[in-house]
Amino acid sequence: MLEIECPWCGPRDQDEFSYGGEAHIVRPLSPENLNDREWGDYLFFRDNKKGQHAEQWCHAAGCRRWFNVIRDTVSYRIVSVYRSGDSSSGESP
Amino acid sequence: MSVTQSPLIEVLQPISAPGVGGGIEFQMREIPFRTHLNLRGDPNDSQFMNCASSLLGVELPLAPNSVTENSEWRVCWLGPDEWLLLGLTAQDVLAEFRNQFLRFHSAVVELSGGQTIIRIGGHAWRDVLASACPLDLHPRAFKPRQCAQTVFAHTNVLLISVSDEGGCEVIAVDLVVRRSFADHLGRWLIDAATECGFEFGLPIE
Ligand SMILES: [Zn+2]
Numbered sequence: 001m002l003e004i005e006c007p008w009c010g011p012r013d014q015d016e017f018s019y020g021g022e023a024h025i026v027r028p029l030s031p032e033n034l035n036d037r038e039w040g041d042y043l044f045f046r047d048n049k050k051g052q053h054a055e056q057w058c059h060a061a062g063c064r065r066w067f068n069v070i071r072d073t074v075s076y077r078i079v080s081v082y083r084s085g086d087s088s089s090g091e092s093p
Numbered sequence: 094m095s096v097t098q099s100p101l102i103e104v105l106q107p108i109s110a111p112g113v114g115g116g117i118e119f120q121m122r123e124i125p126f127r128t129h130l131n132l133r134g135d136p137n138d139s140q141f142m143n144c145a146s147s148l149l150g151v152e153l154p155l156a157p158n159s160v161t162e163n164s165e166w167r168v169c170w171l172g173p174d175e176w177l178l179l180g181l182t183a184q185d186v187l188a189e190f191r192n193q194f195l196r197f198h199s200a201v202v203e204l205s206g207g208q209t210i211i212r213i214g215g216h217a218w219r220d221v222l223a224s225a226c227p228l229d230l231h232p233r234a235f236k237p238r239q240c241a242q243t244v245f246a247h248t249n250v251l252l253i254s255v256s257d258e259g260g261c262e263v264i265a266v267d268l269v270v271r272r273s274f275a276d277h278l279g280r281w282l283i284d285a286a287t288e289c290g291f292e293f294g295l296p297i298e
Contacts, residue, residue, distance in 0.1 A: 009241070
């Protein structure tokens with residue numbers, strides 16, 4: 001079980017959260033100009049990184065906010081947590 | 094004819110049963126039929142915030158998981174732009190609140206019929222709650238004038254601390270639970286409290 005620090009509520013049990021996949025995936029500005037392979041890449045393909053991975057979590061049973069987590073996929077250690085719209089160093093972009 | 098009936102009517106009959114050691118260390122009762130309103134709005138809009146405090150007579154709490162209250166309302170932080178307004182008496186205010194709040198980018202939703210409150214207390218309340226709740230309930234973490242949305246027995250609950258008269262110590266907790274899960278939660282609490290002895294239906298002081 002992970003203990004995840006919600007940027008609003010503080011440390012809470014993983015039971016209260018839902019996982020939302022890789023973070024910072026930008027929707028293509030003009031999808032109509034993409035071919036099927038590029039659109040498929042955007043929709044379905046993720047990095048599956050070994051090491052520090054930026055991912056989205058939702059405090060589903062708590063304040064119901066989405067936020068970002070940098071988690072090490074080898075050790076499961078959570079390196080940092082930051083609100084949507086902020087950068088991983090904790091400052092607004 | 095329609096009859097207003099508590100969702101816990103079959104569970105929380107006045108009853109008491111001593112525990113393994115012969116004592117009664119857990120108490121539980123329902124606080125039914127209160128006003129529950131969900132309010133959403135922009136905390137950076139000072140006009141919205143002023144409107145809320147003049148209608149309620151108390152400020153909307155801005156610190157996460159904190160509670161403000163007066164003699165009529167208890168206001169719980171649910172999110173950065175979301176609050177639960179609990180009327181301490183039954184109040185018919187929805188129409189007026191809607192009129193006032195809908196001048197802003199906001200929403201008021203009536204939840205009174207959709208959820209109820211179970212108050213638990215007694216020496217063993219932390220142990221009973223911890224049997225199926227991952228929240229840190231230690232006095233240094235769960236303090237007076239605090240609330241927390243979490244899970245208890247796989248059910249979403251909002252916990253609200255109830256303090257002693259001086260407001261220094263948490264002596265009981267109110268669990269705000271959805272109506273359809275109240276029966277399940279009541280039965281789970283009965284099962285969890287069997288060991289320490291329980292008493293239901295009586296006022297908790
Ligand atoms: Zn949260």
